[in-house]
Amino acid sequence: MNNLLQxxxxxxxxxxxxxxxxxxxxxxxxxKLPDFYTxxxxxxxxxxxxxxxxxxxxxxxxSLQEQSLHIHELVISLFLFITAPVSAYMVGKAAIHRHxxxxxxxxxxxxxxxxxxxxxxxx
Amino acid sequence: xxxxxxxxxALMIGVAMLFCLWRLIKGPDITDRILALDTLYIxxxxxxxxxxxxxxxxxxxxxxxxxxMLGFVSTAALAKYLLRGDIIE
Amino acid sequence: xxRYLLPMPWHTVMLVMVWLLLNxxxxxxFVLGVVLGWxxxxxxxxxxxxxxxxxxxxxxxxxxxxxxxDIVVANLDVARxxxxxxxxxxxxxxxxxxxxxxxxxxxLLASSISLTPGTVSVEFSEDSQVLYVHVLHLDDEKALIxxxxxxxxxxxxxxxxx
Numbered sequence: 117m118n119n120l121l122q123x124x125x126x127x128x129x130x131x132x133x134x135x136x137x138x139x140x141x142x143x144x145x146x147x148k149l150p151d152f153y154t155x156x157x158x159x160x161x162x163x164x165x166x167x168x169x170x171x172x173x174x175x176x177x178x179s180l181q182e183q184s185l186h187i188h189e190l191v192i193s194l195f196l197f198i199t200a201p202v203s204a205y206m207v208g209k210a211a212i213h214r215h216x217x218x219x220x221x222x223x224x225x226x227x228x229x230x231x232x233x234x235x236x237x238x239x
Numbered sequence: 240x241x242x243x244x245x246x247x248x249a250l251m252i253g254v255a256m257l258f259c260l261w262r263l264i265k266g267p268d269i270t271d272r273i274l275a276l277d278t279l280y281i282x283x284x285x286x287x288x289x290x291x292x293x294x295x296x297x298x299x300x301x302x303x304x305x306x307x308m309l310g311f312v313s314t315a316a317l318a319k320y321l322l323r324g325d326i327i328e
Numbered sequence: 329x330x331r332y333l334l335p336m337p338w339h340t341v342m343l344v345m346v347w348l349l350l351n352x353x354x355x356x357x358f359v360l361g362v363v364l365g366w367x368x369x370x371x372x373x374x375x376x377x378x379x380x381x382x383x384x385x386x387x388x389x390x391x392x393x394x395x396x397x398d399i400v401v402a403n404l405d406v407a408r409x410x411x412x413x414x415x416x417x418x419x420x421x422x423x424x425x426x427x428x429x430x431x432x433x434x435x436l437l438a439s440s441i442s443l444t445p446g447t448v449s450v451e452f453s454e455d456s457q458v459l460y461v462h463v464l465h466l467d468d469e470k471a472l473i474x475x476x477x478x479x480x481x482x483x484x485x486x487x488x489x490x
Contacts, residue, residue: 129244132289136248136255138407139285143255145410146262146278152270154419155262156448157464158410159278164443165403170248170285174292177241181295187349188300189288192307196281197399199311201442201449203277206318208450208462211270213322223420223466230423231451231460 124180131173138166151219152211160204168193242293249289256282273317280310335373340365383489391483398444398479406446409465420466422447424459424473427481433488434459440480447472 145158171189178186212232218225256279263275284303291299334340347361382388409417424441428434438449438459446464453460463472 125241129241132244132248132292135285136251138403139282140251140255140258141407141410143258143278143282145406146275147258148414149410150414150417151419152268152274153448153450153462154417154464155271155274156462157406157446159274159281160442160448161399161403161406161446162410163278163281165400167281167285168399170288174288177292178297182297186297188297188304191346191350192284192300192304195304195307195311196284197443198439199307201439203311203314203318204442204448205438205450206315206322207270207273207277208448210273210318210321211268212450212460214268214270216268216270219417219419221418223418223469224423225421227421227423227460228450228462231453 124176128173128177131169131176135166135168135170135173138162138169140166142166151222152216153208153218153222156204156208156211160200164196164200167196245289245293249286249293252282252286252289256286269321273314273321276317277310277314280306280314284310334366334369336369336376339369343368381489382487384487387483387487391487394479395440395443402444402446406464409446418465418467420463420469422461422463422466422469422472424449424461424476426452426457426459427477428485428488429456430488433484437480437484440484441476444480447476 139162142158142162145162146155149155149158171193175186175189178189212228215232218228259275259279259282263272263279266272284306287299287303287306291297291303343365344358344361347364348357351357351361426434426437428437434452434456438452441447441449441459441461447461449459449461451460452458466472
């Protein structure tokens with residue numbers, strides 16, 4: 117049993133570090149990427165996986181501590197996985213509506229204009 | 240060993256939150272600020288989970304769940320306000 | 329009669345299960361969960377619009393497992409692109425021709441696209457014929473459209489039978 121706990125410690129440590137590294141990369145992307153639309157990618161993706169890994173680590177640890185499946189983490193991560201694309205969609209929609217500038221070299225910028233125009237017609 | 244790892248991860252997430260804060264202050268537009276707030280609350284959930292691991296207490300999950308829900312609703316409300324100039328139709 | 333007393337039976341089952349998972353299984357919590365699972369659908373039923381029925385639950389499960397795998401792969405890809413210098417970035421817009429017209433499967437497709445390979449769906453066109461997608465690294469438009477159609481849209485069409 118002690119051996120099992122020892123190994124599970126390594127697993128938990130690995131998951132937590134991976135999660136933190138992904139969160140860090142996601143936030144670094146928020147600082148570094150050149151325009152709003154590219155910045156939209158970093159938090160929605162990297163942070164989701166970062167949260168998933170951190171919560172998985174916590175799930176393993178608490179489940180072994182209490183000798184029963186600890187389900188709260190699953191609920192939180194499921195909630196985040198469902199809401200992340202929705203909030204990205206809504207913020208992105210607001211951004212094309214406000215005609216946020218794109219970085220030079222973006223392919224097909226006219227598609228964004230078309231989407232914004234259709235959005236304008238609706239109201 | 241696990242305590243050290245948790246502290247190191249918390250340090251990384253603290254730095255990540257500073258990055259978000261920088262984007263929150265710098266802007267340049269309100270959409271960037273909303274995005275920064277969104278990332279900030281996700282980071283804070285991770286920080287609370289790590290705090291729970293540090294203290295070995297499962298009580299922090301209620302807080303994490305609350306932040307997750309309120310954070311999503313506030314992001315959605317802010318984005319909707321930008322789109323319509325109104326939150327409740 | 330059944331429709332008025334128990335408008336959404338699957339929601340009731342799900343609510344009771346989530347309640348028990350969150351609060352620990354005991355008979356008292358079970359009773360409380362059943363009461364909540366009965367009252368909440370009763371109150372929210374008028375606001376819920378029906379969606380296309382799920383024809384193949386097993387296929388939906390397989391789809392979700394594959395989605396989790398794709399999320400991990402996509403995250404590694406995005407992390408790599410974030411760490412590379414900006415000059416290697418080739419962002420672009422993509423107008424994806426939608427073949428699914430039902431709102432619920434289309435929303436699932438848009439969410440899947442947002443969570444996976446370097447793409448975020450941003451807006452539907454007014455007639456729901458086109459989904460506007462921002463791509464972090466756009467190499468080959470045609471290939472990406474084919475990839476999304478085969479990997480996500482086709483399974484969703486089969487699951488919901490539309």
